[in-house]
Amino acid sequence: MAKVKSVFINGLKVLVPILVILLLIYWTYIGFERIFRGVLLLFIDPSFYFNGLGWIAAVVFTILLGLLVQIPFLRKAADRLKDLVIKLPIIKTLYRMSSDIMMFLTKKGMNQGKIVKIETDVGSILGIMTQDQIDDLPKGIGGKDEVAVYVPMSYQIGGFTFIVPKDSVEILDISVQKGIALTMTAYISGKNRIDP
Numbered sequence: 001m002a003k004v005k006s007v008f009i010n011g012l013k014v015l016v017p018i019l020v021i022l023l024l025i026y027w028t029y030i031g032f033e034r035i036f037r038g039v040l041l042l043f044i045d046p047s048f049y050f051n052g053l054g055w056i057a058a059v060v061f062t063i064l065l066g067l068l069v070q071i072p073f074l075r076k077a078a079d080r081l082k083d084l085v086i087k088l089p090i091i092k093t094l095y096r097m098s099s100d101i102m103m104f105l106t107k108k109g110m111n112q113g114k115i116v117k118i119e120t121d122v123g124s125i126l127g128i129m130t131q132d133q134i135d136d137l138p139k140g141i142g143g144k145d146e147v148a149v150y151v152p153m154s155y156q157i158g159g160f161t162f163i164v165p166k167d168s169v170e171i172l173d174i175s176v177q178k179g180i181a182l183t184m185t186a187y188i189s190g191k192n193r194i195d196p
Contacts, residue, residue, distance in 0.1 A: 032058035115179030127151040
């Protein structure tokens with residue numbers, strides 16, 4: 001019985017990560033498909049529609065949008081639209097949050113962040129220093145000698161942002177990608193499973 005249980009757990013180790021990735025891909029695919037299907041059916045006959053066309057349209061639309069915003073006058077128009085959007089309550093917060101996440105996930109964003117270690121009474125905490133100067137916050141929250149450090153929660157979407165003195169953080173010589181892997185997975189797999 002113990003042998004069967006061990007074999008079953010080994011199977012789960014392989015199956016569960018694959019299922020999580022496939023479900024994420026499926027969820028994204030379905031989301032794009034539903035949104036763009038409705039738009040496409042406004043312009044084409046339903047008999048021409050096939051499953052997957054909405055997703056293809058989403059990819060093509062995203063590429064075209066990326067090309068269009070490189071044109072100077074369209075870039076200015078997009079910036080004006082953004083200025084209008086960020087004046088709306090709640091929408092402003094959601095827009096900035098999603099915009100910041102997308103910016104951080106780019107190569108430039110990854111290079112700007114730094115993995116740091118903060119010493120506490122109970123041990124060390126790993127985090128991502130997102131800002132090394134925070135003198136633009138309201139009085140009493142941050143100052144020129146303080147930095148913002150984001151500490152993600154292991155195996156969850158979310159975390160905490162700490163405003164700490166600059167001299168209390170130690171910048172580590174590891175990439176942001178590796179640092180995120182260390183914190184998000186709680187370093188359960190050990191050093192051999194964390195990519196450099």
